[in-house]
Amino acid sequence: MIKALLTHNIKSNYKIFLIFLAVMTMYSSIIIGMYDPDDAAAIEAMMDLMPEALMNAMNFTIISGDLIGFIGGYYYGFIIVLFPMIFTIILSFKLMGKIIDDGSIAFILSTPHTRKSMIITQISTLILNIFTLLFATTIIGMLLTEIMFAGLLDIQVYILLNVGAFLLFFAIGSITFFCSTVFNEAKNAIGLSIAVPVGFFIIDMLASVSEDIAFLRFFSIFTLYDNIAIVTGEAWIWLQFLALLAIGIFLFIGSTIVFLKKDLTI
């Protein structure tokens, strides 16, 4: 790990970090504010007015009438997937794809550091950013529920929802990072690191719309983050967590191996 590079990365990316944090905080406060502990049925009735297909596609489900069931369905069904995904794509590209494409990586590699310590620093920056984003939104969510509905949140399940989300983006980050590292040209690096997660995302939405194509969900990484199962307390979510962790470790190591041998035409 190169401290100077890590500091540089953080300085160069804190603005988009803050933007994503602000947007996610906004959504989480709106969703939490919508909850009405006395009349869960009323919310359900309101949701019934919306087109069902749209609700399904966005994974807006009311899992149970309590607070965790409510935000576990709304926030952790859609917002938690969409925004960190965009954040991860942008950050991976900035950390690897861009500097390889424009050649500015030459300045980093012409200082006395190995490629290995360089890429480990970039991977750490990505993971640290994802972690901090999800950690901050977790804390903010807890504060908001505490202010509006003191004592109503099932903290244990809430933390599990967020641990799962972190692992999901650990895995997605490894995919986008891998794409950014393997390709020399920006159009390939950015093309694939957008196409793969967005493709998974679309598959996941389609699979939720109709039972006929529900099998499609086995082709999407988002299936490994099952917010409903986490809230209802299924035991097999741990297997999914483990799978996400394994994918992430595998692809981050893969990126490193590729990068150590790679010809850089810079």
Place this chain on the structure above:
Amino acid sequence: MFSISFLTLKTLCIPYFLDTKTINYYYKAIDKAFTKEPLMIEIKNLTKSYGTNKGVFNLDLTVQKGEVFGFLGPNGAGKTTTIRHLLGFITPDNGTVKIAGKDCFKEAHTIQKDLGYIAGEIAFFNHMKGAEFLHFIAKMRALSNLDKMHSLIEFLELDIHVKIRKMSKGMKQKLGIVAALMHDPKILILDEPTSGLDPLMQNKFVELIKREKKQGKTILMSSHNFEEIERTCDRALIIKNGKKMALSNIKDLKNVERKIFYVALQNTKDKDIILKSDLKIIKQNHTDFEIEVSGNLDYFIDVLSTCKIKSLDIKKQQLEQVFMDYYKEGGGKDD
């Protein structure tokens, strides 16, 4: 010469009072002391192919300690490709590339401690200010003494409080020069370092290179500008289509250099002076001449001094022409 006589000595001594091991030890030590400076850059039989005539093919190149070495060739000749190997950015298809005895790919990070590099097409972190960028590079190098950085900035008259994105090409080039030299490296690898600099700054850069040379730095500098290499380098290698065309001392190269002058006469009657002289006339249009001069200029000046001259101009020669001439003169062998 010394080694040969020592060899005789060695043969004589063995049977009497010294064993082979001791003899060899002294032999090697003495040999080392009497050979030239050690090789700082050593490229052996390097091949990296991107297709026919694209890349580098069977290239040998050595640069000694304290030498300024020019690497000349037209665009697409393979200069940058060779330099990428030296920086450890790419691996050879074949051959070895070493700096100070170390493999350039495997030990890139160790080599970088004493290396300064200016890329052919420099890409910066555009969102930063010049000063921010230089401090970042200094931190990456764990460089605490910034004296050289400040003196370079002053010397090049660079305004570092500007966002890099807003800098002109020349300013960016200067910034690259500061970043490459500020840690006072022993070896400099410069890929077309003066591109984007105005003539005044190009002169300043030449001065800078001469100063670095005086301090004993080893410098490899690529260029497609013959003049620049002529002014700074001790030796030059000429490359085209990835293959070595010539390796020579700059002095030799200068001797065969052909210069073409445009001469316009004031009076028609002076025409005959030129026509009757031994000057090589390439073109003539009334009183306008194109005259080729190789090597010494004395005779040319002598003849001209007897005429009234309206204007005199020198034609900038393409590098390719210079080394084609050199090649024709039989300079294609190693010195």
